Amino acid sequence: MNDVIFRLKDATTAVGDTISEAPPLRLEEARKGFLVPLAAALAVGLAIVGSVVMTRGGLNQTVASTAAPRFIVEAREQSELIVRGAADGAELDRVEATTGWLYQRVQAALDNRTFYALMNGPGFCSSRIVRFTVDDAGRAGTPAEVPVRPGAQTRISSFTVSGDGTKVVFGTVPCAPDADGRGHLVVADARSGEGRRVEVRAGSGFASISASDDGSKIAYTTMSAGPTVVVSEPAVVVASPPVSQPAELSAAPPGAPTPSSSVAPRAVGSAPPGVPTPSSSVAPRAIVSVPPGVPTAFISVSPADVVAPSGGARENAVIVPMPTPSTGPSGDVVVVVPSAEPSPSGEIVVYTAPTAVPPTLGTLEGVSSCRFFAVRGNGQVPADRLRVIDCADSPEVYVLDADQPATPPRRVLLSGELDGAKVQFYGVRMSPDGTRLIAGVSTGMARLDDPQAAVMAFDPAGGEPAEVLYRGRSWLRVLDLAGGTRVLVQSEHEIGEVSEGTYRKVMDIPGRVMDGVVAW
Amino acid sequence: MQAETVDIALSSGDRDEAISRLYEEHALGLTRLALIMVGDRESAEDAVQDAFLGLHRRWRLLRDPAAAVPYLRSSVLNNARSVLRRRRLPSWFAGAYDPPVWSAESAALLGAERREVLEALHRLPQRQREALLLRYYAELSEEETAQAMGVSRGTVKSTTSRALDALGRILGENA
Numbered sequence: 264m265n266d267v268i269f270r271l272k273d274a275t276t277a278v279g280d281t282i283s284e285a286p287p288l289r290l291e292e293a294r295k296g297f298l299v300p301l302a303a304a305l306a307v308g309l310a311i312v313g314s315v316v317m318t319r320g321g322l323n324q325t326v327a328s329t330a331a332p333r334f335i336v337e338a339r340e341q342s343e344l345i346v347r348g349a350a351d352g353a354e355l356d357r358v359e360a361t362t363g364w365l366y367q368r369v370q371a372a373l374d375n376r377t378f379y380a381l382m383n384g385p386g387f388c389s390s391r392i393v394r395f396t397v398d399d400a401g402r403a404g405t406p407a408e409v410p411v412r413p414g415a416q417t418r419i420s421s422f423t424v425s426g427d428g429t430k431v432v433f434g435t436v437p438c439a440p441d442a443d444g445r446g447h448l449v450v451a452d453a454r455s456g457e458g459r460r461v462e463v464r465a466g467s468g469f470a471s472i473s474a475s476d477d478g479s480k481i482a483y484t485t486m487s488a489g490p491t492v493v494v495s496e497p498a499v500v501v502a503s504p505p506v507s508q509p510a511e512l513s514a515a516p517p518g519a520p521t522p523s524s525s526v527a528p529r530a531v532g533s534a535p536p537g538v539p540t541p542s543s544s545v546a547p548r549a550i551v552s553v554p555p556g557v558p559t560a561f562i563s564v565s566p567a568d569v570v571a572p573s574g575g576a577r578e579n580a581v582i583v584p585m586p587t588p589s590t591g592p593s594g595d596v597v598v599v600v601p602s603a604e605p606s607p608s609g610e611i612v613v614y615t616a617p618t619a620v621p622p623t624l625g626t627l628e629g630v631s632s633c634r635f636f637a638v639r640g641n642g643q644v645p646a647d648r649l650r651v652i653d654c655a656d657s658p659e660v661y662v663l664d665a666d667q668p669a670t671p672p673r674r675v676l677l678s679g680e681l682d683g684a685k686v687q688f689y690g691v692r693m694s695p696d697g698t699r700l701i702a703g704v705s706t707g708m709a710r711l712d713d714p715q716a717a718v719m720a721f722d723p724a725g726g727e728p729a730e731v732l733y734r735g736r737s738w739l740r741v742l743d744l745a746g747g748t749r750v751l752v753q754s755e756h757e758i759g760e761v762s763e764g765t766y767r768k769v770m771d772i773p774g775r776v777m778d779g780v781v782a783w
Numbered sequence: 784m785q786a787e788t789v790d791i792a793l794s795s796g797d798r799d800e801a802i803s804r805l806y807e808e809h810a811l812g813l814t815r816l817a818l819i820m821v822g823d824r825e826s827a828e829d830a831v832q833d834a835f836l837g838l839h840r841r842w843r844l845l846r847d848p849a850a851a852v853p854y855l856r857s858s859v860l861n862n863a864r865s866v867l868r869r870r871r872l873p874s875w876f877a878g879a880y881d882p883p884v885w886s887a888e889s890a891a892l893l894g895a896e897r898r899e900v901l902e903a904l905h906r907l908p909q910r911q912r913e914a915l916l917l918r919y920y921a922e923l924s925e926e927e928t929a930q931a932m933g934v935s936r937g938t939v940k941s942t943t944s945r946a947l948d949a950l951g952r953i954l955g956e957n958a
Contacts, residue, residue, distance in 0.1 A: 267951045268919055274900035275920040279815030286828055288806040290799070290839050331857075331933040350935030749933075762933065763861035764868060 332375040332745045332783040334397055335758070335769065339780055341365040344380060346401050349783055352758065352770025355401030364391075368779030373426040373476060375745065375783060379409065381422050381433075388438040390419040392431060394453075410456035414447065421469035421779060425478030426695055429453055430665070432481055434469035448472070448483060448672070450665045461663060463672055470656060471778040473692040473744075474665075480697030481663040482723070483672075484656060655687035660700060662693075662723045679728040681706050681715045690741030690752075690778060694720065699729060703741040703752060714738065718750055718761050733761040743782045751783050798842045805851055806835055813859050816921055819901075820863040820912070830866060834858035856921075856931040860913060867909070903953040910934075911946030918943050 335352065337345045344358040344366050360366050360382060367390075368381040379394050390413060393406035413419050413435040422433035431453045436446045446469070451458030463483075470484040661672040677700065679686045686704035694701055699720040706715045716739040720730040733739075736754045739761070743751040750761040751769075753776045760767045810831055817827035834855050838845075845851060904912055910932070917928040918939070928943075929936045 267947055267954065270896070270900050270954070271904065271915060271919050271950065274897035274904075275819050275916065277894075277897050278819050278901065279920065282811065282815050282818055282824060282827070285806070285810035285814045285831065288803060288810070288835060289832055290802070290836060331930070348935065350929075350938060760933075764865055767933070 332371070332749065333399075334371075334375055334401055335751070335781055335783045336369045336371065336378045336380075336397075337781045338366040338369040338380060339772075339776075341367070344369060344378075344403070346397055346403050347770070348401060349375075349760075349769065356397070356403045358395060358403045358406060364389075368421060369782045370422065370424045370779065371743065371745070371782040372424055372428045373745075374428075377428060378403075378782065379422070379424050379431070380406065381419055381779070383418065388413075388416060388418050392419065392422060392433065409453060411449070411451045411453075411458070412456065413449075414460070417447070420446075421472045421483070423472045423474050423481075424453065425474045426476030427478065430474065430478035431458075432472055432474050432478065432665075434463075434472055434483060436468050446485075448481070448663060450478065450481070459665070459668060461672065463661065471691065475693050475697030476695040477697070479664065479666045480693055480723075481665055482691060482693040482700055483661050483663070484659065484691060485661070655689060655705075656691065658688050658726070660691055660723075660726070662700075675700070675721075675723055675726045677702060677721050677726045679704060679719060679721070681717055681734075684715070686717075686719075689716075689739060692741055692744050693723075695744065699723065700726075701732070701741060701744060701750065703739040705738055716754075718752065733764055733766065736766055740776070742776060742778070742780075745783050749783075751781065798839065801848070801851075802835060802839055802842070805838070805855070809852060809855060810835070812921070813855060816856075816916060817859050817863050819904075819916055819920060820860075821866045822905075826866045827863075830859050830862035833862050853927065853930045856917075856923075856927075857933065860931055864909065900950075900954065903950055906953055907946055907949055911942055911949065914939055914942040915946045915950065 332349045334355070335347045335349050337347060339345075342360050342365060344360075345354055346356040346358070347354055358380075363385040364382045366380050367383050370379045372378070376398075377394065377396050379392055381390065381392055383390050392409040392411055394409050395406040396404045398404075409431060411431050411433065413433070416437060416439035417435040418438040420434045420436045422431060424431055429452065431451050432448065433451070434446060434448050446463050448461045448463050448469075449458050450461075464485065468486045470486050472481065472483040474481045658677040660675045660677060662675055663672040664670055677688055677691070681704065684706040686706055689703035689705060691700050691702040693699075700723050701718065701720050704717050704719050714737045715734070716736050717734040718732045718739060718741060719728050720732055721727065722729045732750070736759075738753075738755050740753040741750055742753055742758070745751065748762055752759050752761050752766075753772065754766065754768075756771060758769045758772050758776065758781060760769055813831045813834070814824075814827050817830040818824055821827055821830065837858050838851060838855060845854070904915065907915070913932055914928060917923045917931055918925070923931065925936045925939045925943075929939045932939065934942075
């Protein structure tokens with residue numbers, strides 16, 4: 264071995280010594296010389312990402328710090344937080360919740376030593392945010408309450424902390440039957456709790472909230488209030504197991520707004536902790552397949568309203584009339600009914616793999632906005648079944664400038680393509696400098712056999728893609744950013760890190776990781 | 784609550800001076816390291832320049848001036864990875880790019896035996912190659928290597944061990 268080391272040192276030193284001096288330092292920003300060869304990279308870049316502009320350095324425009332986080336805090340067990348090493352996910356410490364309270368979400372400050380957690384209390388309207396620190400060995404201190412309070416008859420649905428730690432941004436939603444039904448986004452001083460409230464449409468809750476390092480730019484997404492999905496392109500939407508009741512699909516009222524892209528339903532079992540789920544939430548939301556060219560329509564599907572399977576389709580699929588004048592060639596909608604079998608874990612719903620649609624609808628182009636994960640011979644689920652591990656987020660992101668009190672949140676509709684296929688969105692974060700929205704994207708809906716995923720930066724002005732920061736896995740969900748250069752992601756059943764164009768596995772994790780469940 | 788980022792409060796002039804000083808002290812070593820990784824001087828110099836440019840942009844966010852050098856090492860590594868990754872792209876339609884250090888023109892300069900080691904080194908997985916270079920060329924400690932690579936010290940130890948085994952095997956095969 265010493266001989267190998269000696270030869271290695273000798274050879275590398277000989278190469279290194281061929282350079283005797285470094286060129287003068289140049290600090291001008293415009294230098295992009297080591298994009299070699301530019302024309303070739305540009306051509307390939309265009310081929311890969313269509314209209315996406317690939318620029319060297321990837322995260323350059325979103326960067327704040329490259330210090331590697333040492334700790335990840337996980338809130339999956341709710342009764343306690345787990346402090347893990349960011350290198351390998353090894354458990355370092357646990358932080359037990361106060362009796363009667365459960366951890367819901369966790370966020371990290373930029374120093375990766377100060378962490379914040381959202382807790383829900385015994386009452387449905389009780390929630391609070393606590394702060395604790397970890398030392399260099401990963402040992403956690405005692406959590407202390409941050410003096411922020413939701414309004415009366417509201418609870419905190421989601422939150423984030425600005426990178427500089429001066430602001431806590433949280434979303435509140437009504438939690439009492441006689442509440443006024445309005446959601447609020449609150450930007451509060453972390454020390455005093457004083458802040459500004461902005462009334463927003465939050466549906467049944469905030470899916471995610473993120474902020475720039477200085478807290479001035481905030482991005483948030485919301486959860487839909489009911490089992491309403493919007494269909495504007497071919498998609499398969501999954502409904503609950505059939506019952507013997509007549510179908511009743513209702514179109515949107517005339518004049519209803521018509522988004523230009525589909526809004527993804529959420530999978531059963533993926534409701535974030537603390538979020539109230541409707542009584543029907545044990546059944547998945549409906550997913551509807553519409554042939555190309557069908558105009559956008561709101562389709563409300565009550566899980567109990569889907570008719571039983573009929574002939575002409577797969578065993579577990581039914582054809583139901585699409586109750587809107589804007590029908591496609593056949594006027595039909597395919598509803599794929601999930602298996603009644605319980606999932607092995609009790610948390611993941613198993614659906615029959617939809618592989619075909621009636622010829623009248625053409626070729627199946629995708630399977631909902633949920634990610635299906637093929638079971639690979641673990642014996643727990645039949646091989647012809649797929650697991651839902653994740654459903655896409657809404658492409659609707661709201662951006663708020665906290666420094667402009669008079670300016671209401673602005674709606675941004677993200678859109679992008681990979682290899683010519685439209686992408687769905689999986690986790691979105693405001694970049695540290697507030698100039699980009701960083702999102703996980705995937706073509707899994709359109710390219711069932713060959714899903715492609717990426718981490719992309721979007722321009723918050725128009726929702727257009729600005730950079731591809733990483734590409735190389737089939738599934739990616741953005742979970743957290745550390746200084747902008749290091750993106751914590753879920754990829755299938757792994758938690759990993761995307762940094763400077765490479766992916767590194769941190770640890771295994773079963774099932775879907777919701778927003779705010781891990782942070783670094 | 785205190786701000787999480789401690790601004791070291793240097794003026795832009797102080798910043799430029801500090802970075803210039805760092806460049807004087809470390810640019811040559813980093814360029815040599817990058818050269819071994821990417822194989823050609825121009826790319827190596829650009830990787831280092833870009834690292835300093837990045838440091839210049841982010842200086843305000845640097846919590847500890849002592850972290851500047853580890854940052855630069857890590858940044859050079861990342862930039863070198865980007866060079867290697869992008870170098871693969873043109874080969875799809877323009878043939879593989881063979882940088883000077885790995886090409887025949889370097890044979891006379893380096894000697895056959897050294898070239899054999901370098902070729903073996905570049906047959907290793909990227910992470911193993913980086914671990915070997917940081918440990919045995921740059922002579923960093925395991926802790927410093929871990930910091931530069933963004934991995935744990937244990938990972939550095941195991942990766943280095945595997946890399947040495949693999950390098951020995953490749954060189955043995957060629958013997």
